[in-house]
Amino acid sequence: MAKSAKFSKIKGTNSDDEFQIVDPDFSYDGKKGVDIAVFHSSFDDFDFARKGTGNDKVTVTDSTGGIYEFKKVETLLFDNGTAQLDDDVYYSTATGATTRVDTQIAASAQDGGELFVGSGNSVNDFVVTQSESVGIELALAVKYRQGPSQDPVSVDADGTVHFQVNDGVQSTTNGSSSNNANRAAWSFDYSIATGLDGATTDLSDFTFKLLIDVDPTAGTEFRELTMVDHGGAIINDTGFVWIDQDGAPTISDDGGNANVAQNSENYAFGFIEDFIDADPNTPGQQPYAPGFGPAEFDIRLEAYDSGHNLIAANQIAVEVIDFV
Template sequence: MPKPASKATVIIDGTTLLFTQPGNYTIEYLPSGNVKIKVDGGHSFVMKASEYAAITAFDFVEGATISGDVNVSGVTFSGADAGGSFEISHDLDELIETMISTHGVAYTMDHLSINGSLADTFKAVWDYLDDAYVGAGPSDAVLNERFVRLGVEYVEYLEAGGEPFTDVTAKFSADSNANGIPQREQSMHDNLLGNLNDAVIQGRFSDPVESELLALVPDEYGQRPVYEGNESQVGGPKHDAVRAFDYDHGWDRPDYLDRSYSANIDPLARDGAEMYYGDGNTIDDWNVVRHEGAGVELGLKVKHRGGDEYAEASIDADGVAHYEVLAGAQPGNPNRAEWNFDFAATDYSADDDFTYVVELDIDATDGVNYVTIHSTDDPHDTDTGDGSTFQNSFNVAFVDLDPGTAGTQHYGFGDAEFNVRISAYDAVSGSLVAVNEVVVHVGA
């Protein structure tokens, strides 16, 4: 049996809160935890906290609207994944639709609060619009306009220092071709900003709405490419462009780094078909980490000294490769280890500069004790900004394995384990941008 409020202004119908009277409603959360609902200076209905906590849906009779600040708490979210689409725990469709249709998207974002968090309010409104979009299809002009206006509000949020929704998966389709890459994985951040692209707006609207919406979008956001997160786009031009855009704006993304093995080095690091640091040093078979936001590539190679590269023996879950190399000296040269490691750092950014450090673990056991082998403090290893001369080949025989002891403690070329890493730092802030690290097992 529905429980009526005073003069049936509000009715609790199971888990639905039914607003029965036309007018503007205010929902006020009292210090006691109870909730007071009032319509246009009329009768108030106070719900116990336990009653309100059980509500999962809002419903309104025709003509009933909400105005003022509306606060909803206790809402949780689940990101899109193999188990389904992005969803929220409570059905707020009627509440959000009433506010948007009556007052617009900007008003709704200003006066609706989910969990006291503007970020959660964006997620709730986006979820409502997306559910409607999936049902109505891509040609619904009203929904398309609402998405643009929500994107404009999102830009204001970002420009005010809000955290981007780059770690919130909005659209997901599971891997169907067994290559480990989802068919689609798009963040809510990329979805929201994708609606602001000039070409997208021009393709969906005609004047006067088109001109009005284009005028709302800051120019640089209108030029940001649309990245849907489809498998075919991963690592491609659109993906690289949005990563560069976001890095320049100081936003974190979980997909900045690309890693590849047995790869060719960046063309800017090559001297024709060879590396800059000497004849016979090849451009292929590199272990490469690229930060596609910053525009920097870090390459490492483990090879027979004066010969071919070693293949990776194994790769950890975090991408660190392990190499198994021969113990002993280089044939014909008792003063050099049989293996070398090569390094190459390449700046392909249009507007960022970096400093680089190469470090070797001098603890021959499975422990780690790094010393700097090369850095951009050395005059001959200077990043030129248009490619890089920060590259070379190195042999462990040149390192003092015990700097704290008088004299030079050379490596005897026996069984050992060494880590090698190359790091890039922002030249202005000094912050770490990217790292490539490998583990070399000698005599394995």
């Protein structure tokens, strides 16, 4: 990536400014006021990366590698979508839902400042997708197991939010409260909330799918789980279990209620690890445990209405890097 010092710099006034974006390799400083940058092209042609250095710095890269840098610019307007940079809102034009990065889940999905499931599971630092029209929220978070949550490193044009974590087992080195050689270093949390914004719906009014990537390469091979009421005794307060493609119950211990379903999962759990071939180039299936080595995994949460139409989706990509 070219250094911003080589870019042509354009500064705004101390009032509201509108920047017309034409060519790449420019750096825009909105200064004071509420500022907007207008791209005469598709939202889908760009990737977003927040620098994390303060001052609302965001780097946008187009499909040809062209770079645009923004500082204190609140809104990017495209022909078919909007990125609201001041509060990390990215608009998913495919479903009309909005995705916020590194934020808190809905108040109704919280239990005394924690998730309904387990103890000490934070309600902060989630990637949150909401569809206000139907009152649902899909949220995903990445953390070191029994340790700190992780901040995203970038956002793709399609809304996929990227994270990086260390490989190996659960360790205090990563901030976990204890060592555990039987668990991967990191976990992911999911949270589903319904009945938001005055909606009278609950979990039973939608179909939810959880797709978990079991291909450690840059490709994807998803295990698709579906939340269902399978008619048997349910050991959790949601009234639902997750079944796999073969109809076998896979996750049955969600926390929540009639409107909320939440859990925390780890790649050492059998319903995930048993399906991972850690070395596809070697004949047979090579176990991912106990090393839990470098890999790339995508995790996707989807919501469908009664007509089987996709109404919201939240996808993250986790790069597991070699910890030296």
